[in-house]
Amino acid sequence: MNTDIDTDLLWSPGRRELEDSNVACFMDYVSEVRGLHFSDYAELWRWSSTDLPGFWSAVWEFYGLDMVTEYDEVLSDASMPGAVWFPGARLNFAERCFAQATDARPALVSVAEGGTPVETSWQELHRQVTDVAAALCRLGVGPGDCVAGYLPNLPQTVVALLATAAVGAVWTACSPDFGTPSVLARLRQARPTVLVAADGYRYGGKAYDRRPEIAELADGLPTLRHILAVDNLFTAPAEPWSARPGIVQHAWSALPAAESPLEFADVPFDHPLWILWSSGTTGIPKGIVQGHGGIVVELFKALGLGVDLRADDRYLFLTSTSWMVWNFLVGGLLHGSTIILYDGSPTFPDINGAWRIAEQTGATMVGVGAAYLTAVEKSDTHPAAEFGLQRLRSILQTGSSLPPTTWQWVYERLAPSVWLQSICGGTDLCSVLAGGSALLPVRVGRIQCPALGVALASWDPYGNPLTGEQGELVVTAPLPSMPLRFVGDPDGARYRSSYFDTYPGVWRHGDWVTVDEDLSVVVAGRSDSTLNRMGIRMGSADIYAVVEQLPDVADSLVIGVEQPDGSYFMPLFVVTADGIALDDGLRERITTAIKRRLSPRHVPDVIVPIPAVPRTLTGKKLEVPVKRILQGARASDVSSEGSVTHPEMLDWFADFAARSTLDR
Numbered sequence: 001m002n003t004d005i006d007t008d009l010l011w012s013p014g015r016r017e018l019e020d021s022n023v024a025c026f027m028d029y030v031s032e033v034r035g036l037h038f039s040d041y042a043e044l045w046r047w048s049s050t051d052l053p054g055f056w057s058a059v060w061e062f063y064g065l066d067m068v069t070e071y072d073e074v075l076s077d078a079s080m081p082g083a084v085w086f087p088g089a090r091l092n093f094a095e096r097c098f099a100q101a102t103d104a105r106p107a108l109v110s111v112a113e114g115g116t117p118v119e120t121s122w123q124e125l126h127r128q129v130t131d132v133a134a135a136l137c138r139l140g141v142g143p144g145d146c147v148a149g150y151l152p153n154l155p156q157t158v159v160a161l162l163a164t165a166a167v168g169a170v171w172t173a174c175s176p177d178f179g180t181p182s183v184l185a186r187l188r189q190a191r192p193t194v195l196v197a198a199d200g201y202r203y204g205g206k207a208y209d210r211r212p213e214i215a216e217l218a219d220g221l222p223t224l225r226h227i228l229a230v231d232n233l234f235t236a237p238a239e240p241w242s243a244r245p246g247i248v249q250h251a252w253s254a255l256p257a258a259e260s261p262l263e264f265a266d267v268p269f270d271h272p273l274w275i276l277w278s279s280g281t282t283g284i285p286k287g288i289v290q291g292h293g294g295i296v297v298e299l300f301k302a303l304g305l306g307v308d309l310r311a312d313d314r315y316l317f318l319t320s321t322s323w324m325v326w327n328f329l330v331g332g333l334l335h336g337s338t339i340i341l342y343d344g345s346p347t348f349p350d351i352n353g354a355w356r357i358a359e360q361t362g363a364t365m366v367g368v369g370a371a372y373l374t375a376v377e378k379s380d381t382h383p384a385a386e387f388g389l390q391r392l393r394s395i396l397q398t399g400s401s402l403p404p405t406t407w408q409w410v411y412e413r414l415a416p417s418v419w420l421q422s423i424c425g426g427t428d429l430c431s432v433l434a435g436g437s438a439l440l441p442v443r444v445g446r447i448q449c450p451a452l453g454v455a456l457a458s459w460d461p462y463g464n465p466l467t468g469e470q471g472e473l474v475v476t477a478p479l480p481s482m483p484l485r486f487v488g489d490p491d492g493a494r495y496r497s498s499y500f501d502t503y504p505g506v507w508r509h510g511d512w513v514t515v516d517e518d519l520s521v522v523v524a525g526r527s528d529s530t531l532n533r534m535g536i537r538m539g540s541a542d543i544y545a546v547v548e549q550l551p552d553v554a555d556s557l558v559i560g561v562e563q564p565d566g567s568y569f570m571p572l573f574v575v576t577a578d579g580i581a582l583d584d585g586l587r588e589r590i591t592t593a594i595k596r597r598l599s600p601r602h603v604p605d606v607i608v609p610i611p612a613v614p615r616t617l618t619g620k621k622l623e624v625p626v627k628r629i630l631q632g633a634r635a636s637d638v639s640s641e642g643s644v645t646h647p648e649m650l651d652w653f654a655d656f657a658a659r660s661t662l663d664r
Contacts, residue, residue, distance in 0.1 A: 010411050011419055011442040021438035023305045023452075029062050041439045041449060042519055049455040052078065052477060056085075056297065056453065063300040064099075065091065071269070075478070080505055081495055083478035086269045086293055093273050093292045094165040095264035098126055100311060100336025107333065109314065109361050110155045113202040113344025117361050120155055125162075126262070128155075132163035132228075134258035135250070139226050141194055143168030143265055144272070148192035149321065150176055150183065150210070150217060152201035153343045156230045156252060157321055158330055160196045165273055165292070168265030172275040172287075175320035176201050176210045178617065179642015182285075183213075184220045186277045189287050189487045191223040196252075197241070200233040204345045207233050211241045218242035228252050269293030270484055276324050276427045285643070286498065287487030290430055298481035299331035302431045306451050307396065307421065308438045309365065311336035317367035317396070318346045318354050323618040324427040325367060325398065346372055351379040352386065355414075359387040366392060369399035369619045370406075374548065377409040384414055394419040394436075399619045401523055401541035405549055407444045422447045424523050426509065428499070429481050433473070433509065434521040445545075447521040454479065458515045463503055466515070470539070472527055473513035474506050482507070512539045528624055531560040531570060531602060538602050540623055546597045547572065547590055552580045555613045557621055558604065561630045569630070569660070572604035575613060582609040608656070612646040622650075629653045630660075 018024060027044060030036045034054070038044040048055040053074035060066060060074075072088035101107070101122035108120040120128075141147060147164040151157040151173060164171040172190045174183045176198065187195075195217065200209045218224055219242070227242060227249045240249045270291045278286040303309040315337045317329040332339045340361045346354035346368070354376075358366050376383065383389065392415050402422060410420050421436030424447055432451045440448045450456035458471035486495045502508045512524040524539025531538045543558045555575035563569055572590070576582050587607045594603050614622045625638035635650035644650070 008444040008446075009441055010407060010444060011417075013438055013440065017308075017419075017438040021308050022310070023308065023438055026058075026062055026305055030058055033061070034058060041437050045450060045452055045519065048452040049450070049477060052453070056480065059297060059301050059305070059453075060086075063297075063304065065089075065297070065300075068096075078478055080478050080507060081482070081492065081500060083482065084270075085478075085480045086297075089269040089293055090266050091269065091293055091296060092165065092168075092264040092267055093296055094129065094162040096296050097162060097330075097333035098122070100334070101126065102311070102336060105312065105336075105338050107338065108155050108158060108341060109338055110341040111343070111357055111361060113205070113342075113348050117340075118155075125155075125159065128159045129162045129166060130258045130262040131255050132159055132252075133166045133262055134260075135228070135255045136163055136167050136169065136194065139194055139250075141167060141169050143267065145169045145194075146190045146192040146275070147171055147194045147196065148187050148190060149173035150195060150197040150214060151230065151321055152176055152198060152232070153319065153321055153326065153341045154198065154230070154232060155341060156196070156198070158339075158341070160228070161274070161330060166262060166264050168267050168271065170272045170275060170289075172277070173321045173326075174277075175322040175617070176208070176213070177203065177320060178322060180213050180216045180220075182642030183217060185643075186285050186287065187217070187221055189285075190275050192221065193223055194226045194228060195221070195224055196228040196230065198230040198232040199241075202233070202344055204348055209233065215242045215244075218244050218247050226250060228255075267292055272484060274327065275487060276327065276430060277322070278427060286494065288428060289484045289487060290481055291484050294480040294482070294484075295327075295331070295430060296334065298429070298431045298479065299328070299334055301453060302425075302435075302451060303328070303331055304335060306423075306432055306435050306437065307365070308394070308436075309335050309337055313337045313364045314340055314362050314391070315365045315367075316340035316342065316358060316361060316363040318342060318357075318369070318372065319367070320617065324430050327430055329367070347375070351376050352381055352383055355383045355387045355389060358389060358392060362391050364391050365394045365396065367396035367398065370397055370402050371399065371615075371619045373397060373410065374403060374406050377406050377413075378551075378554070382413050384416065389415055392418055394421055396421050396423055396436075398423045398425070400621070401525070401539075401545065402445070403545040403549055404444050424511070424521070425451075428483065428509075429479060431479070431481050433475065434513075434523070443520065445522060446516075447523065449519045450515070450521065456513075456515070456521070458513050459503065459506075463506075468514065468516050470512050470514045470524060472502070473509040473511040473523070474503060475509065476506050526623060531558065538599065540621075542598055543572070543594065543602065546593050547574070550586075550589060550593060552577050552586055553590070554578075557610070557613045557623065557626065559623060559627050559630055561627055570602070570604050571606045571608055571630075571656075571660070573608050573610045573613070575610055582607065606660075610649065610652065612649055614644050614646045614649040616644055625650070626653050630657045632657070 069089045071086040077084040106119035107122040107125040197214045230252045236251045273292045276288045315332040319325045423435035425432040434447045455477035458466040514522040525541040557573040561569045
């Protein structure tokens with residue numbers, strides 16, 4: 001349990017949060033309508049995670065879904081996997097996104113790299129969705145068919161998703177910064193009949209023409225019949241991008257107006273909405289199918305009662321369309337919020353590019369990855385002094401753990417009065433497992449609480465719950481947005497092995513977590529890449545928090561490798577700051593820092609310089625794939641091409657593994 005709470009305290013809720021936040025209003029609602037009185041967040045969470053029918057029916061009514069559709073019961077089968085939620089209910093995600101439409105605020109604000117913000121009204125968004133939905137219907141797309149996007153973060157991407165959902169088809173997307181083999185590894189599984197593709201994208205001050213890659217995709221997708229061509233970099237296409245027979249190309253900008261009003265498909269609660277994809281760094285990417293109803297009710301709860309998103313918010317998340325937080329961003333439309341779409345690099349034209357966009361668009365909530373925040377901290381800039389961020393009331397941080405210094409830096413240099421929400425969740429759920437609450441304080445290094453409705457716990461290897469000790473992050477009761485199924489997994493074997501093999505009937509998320517008595521949460525990295533020296537386990541994030549605080553270290557990767565002879569090899573790979581050599585003096589400083597701040601047991605066996613740390617395209621370090629390479633796997637077997645940054649490093653690690661085996 002954290003004892004140094006006074007010096008660690010960064011933010012406390014004020015009257016507005018305690019009395020008028022969404023979660024405070026929800027507590028008042030439950031008290032008035034249900035006669036249930038909760039004195040604090042802990043009591044509310046315990047009820048929400050144990051009385052699932054009571055809690056989720058209250059969320060349903062609080063957000064007005066009782067005026068949309070009836071249902072037979074809340075949870076007719078609570079088993080995992082296979083829980084059955086709200087049987088009998090019928091609703092459409094796209095229709096719910098338009099339920100809070102207003103003339104008072106725009107639906108979208110879009111910004112291209114180096115450009116100025118462009119607003120799209122709710123009325124205009126509805127018109128565009130109507131036209132594209134009509135076009136999809138003319139192309140023969142209906143319920144159950146798949147429409148794929150190969151698109152950057154554009155307004156057309158939101159329109160394409162909503163139009164696909166409106167007609168009851170299934171949406172999936174890959175960002176155009178993915179390599180073609182990586183895109184094909186995903187989209188071949190989804191079997192799309194329509195590909196919505198942009199001619200290119202901008203990133204880091206450069207324009208990337210993707211028309212040759214689109215032609216490759218068309219050749220590699222045998223089910224594809226139509227391309228909707230979005231002119232992002234160039235004028236409307238005069239020549240087809242694909243020469244494959246049977247492919248018909250249509251210019252997005254030339255689609256005719258719909259001849260009749262938009263009719264949203266009336267689909268069951270568990271009708272498939274979209275396919276999200278796992279990173280693909282350990283094999284074929286998993287296609288995770290989630291449903292209309294589960295996503296609607298989950299994002300009402302997560303963004304409303306957790307993040308405290310409101311209709312008058314301007315909500316920006318720095319993301320590509322391949323990361324689940326893009327879907328989490330689009331979910332802001334459910335709340336009537338204005339969502340901000342940025343197509344470009346957060347470090348363009350310099351490291352503070354994200355804050356420049358926040359200032360230009362008047363963002364009130366900004367979501368970023370942990371790696372970006374730590375990079376801005378190391379740049380020694382002062383965004384609070386350089387930019388007008390007065391409207392900014394909350395920062396969402398995800399992707400990995402933050403070093404303690406970065407938590408403090410946010411309040412010293414970025415936004416002194418901001419509510420910093422560190423959130424942990426994942427593609428698997430398209431939501432948050434542990435995150436923020438407007439009712440609780442923010443303390444250094446600690447996620448505020450388990451999310452409402454999430455029966456989150458830390459378990460030891462034998463299934464015993466732990467308090468104040470690190471264990472496996474598990475969820476012991478179902479959630480509405482858990483996958484309906486995986487693509488190409490007819491008997492559910494891959495789904496079960498991904499989450500339920502370790503603790504049958506209980507979701508194992510794959511992270512090390514500590515849950516304290518005050519319900520604060522610390523996530524210490526992936527449990528399948530845990531460092532285990534002499535029986536003492538430690539998360540890789542603990543090592544990074546110490547090593548990357550050193551000014552001479554720009555990045556690092558630590559791996560714990562079980563050897564065939566029973567021994568354990570733990571190398572630390574370090575990217576040094578510009579112009580710094582990894583000499584004996586720096587090695588000694590790294591070793592001393594780990595000894596003093598963590599454990600002598602976790603001093604690495606070797607400290608090795610590397611040019612770069614490979615990551616997934618969503619910013620997560622490739623700990624497990626590199627571990628497999630160091631255990632003898634081929635680089636080509638642990639990662640699909642185009643799914644990682646610095647893929648050349650995988651061959652580097654293979655060479656290192658061969659050399660280190662000979663040396664030992």
